[in-house]
Amino acid sequence: MTKELRLGEFELLVLLAIIRLGDEAYGASVKRLLAKEINRDVSIGSLYSTIDRLQSKELISSIEGEPTPIRGGRAKSFLKITRKGETAVRLSKSNLTTMWKGLSINGGSEVNG
């Protein structure tokens, strides 16, 4: 039932990037954010195939933007997470948190074991 909502490792990162970028989320900006924040230099093809998949699973939606008056200002396809996408992100995070909790690998002082 929640099987549709299961996110791959990279899908989750892309969704988080989209949320984070807000109104400025589109393929190229997602690529840049991932490179900057977590040093993940993914090829453009990898990224867009993941974006396509996320879209066909209705985890994100897109709106075509207008070309902007700057060099190379081709029209962007702005991305936005859907309700379903948010649910998927929350579920992933919840599972990770549950499995992570209280582990000695966690660096800090552990409360439980």
Add this chain to the structure above:
Amino acid sequence: MTKELRLGEFELLVLLAIIRLGDEAYGASVKRLLAKEINRDVSIGSLYSTIDRLQSKELISSIEGEPTPIRGGRAKSFLKITRKGETAVRLSKSNLTTMWKGLSINGGSEVNG
């Protein structure tokens, strides 16, 4: 360079389960823990193929146990995370935490610990 250390979604959960189970980590107990903790009912085949992959990537090691005097007490293959596996887990967590930080979607618990 860190590419070898990149973990799939399920690989990470399995590693966390192994850490958590300590001396009692082996295929069947990992399966049970995942079912109990995050409601993830994975087929036995999926789990062992992931365990095999983790092992061939040297993210976990295994030691054959002795048969136990209980019905169905077949010898277990005990699993243990390696140094390399711990590094991979830390990296995954770090990336997730970075991307997650400060997001409005963040209801309650945090991934980081």
Add this chain to the structure above:
DNA sequence: CATATATACTCTACAAAGAAGAGTATATAT
């Protein structure tokens, strides 16, 4: 204007990770 260059995205092919489930091994229970 023609050509260079910049940003953004499309397409195709393939590799890695995840999933299923029948089958095998080996133990105790009856």
Add this chain to the structure above:
DNA sequence: ATATATACTCTTCTTTGTAGAGTATATATG
């Protein structure tokens, strides 16, 4: 002997992740 319980193996297939050449479209420049 046969049933049954736990643990693991094997094969096959689907989904995710990766790569990079190619296309589209904008401004910059000689």
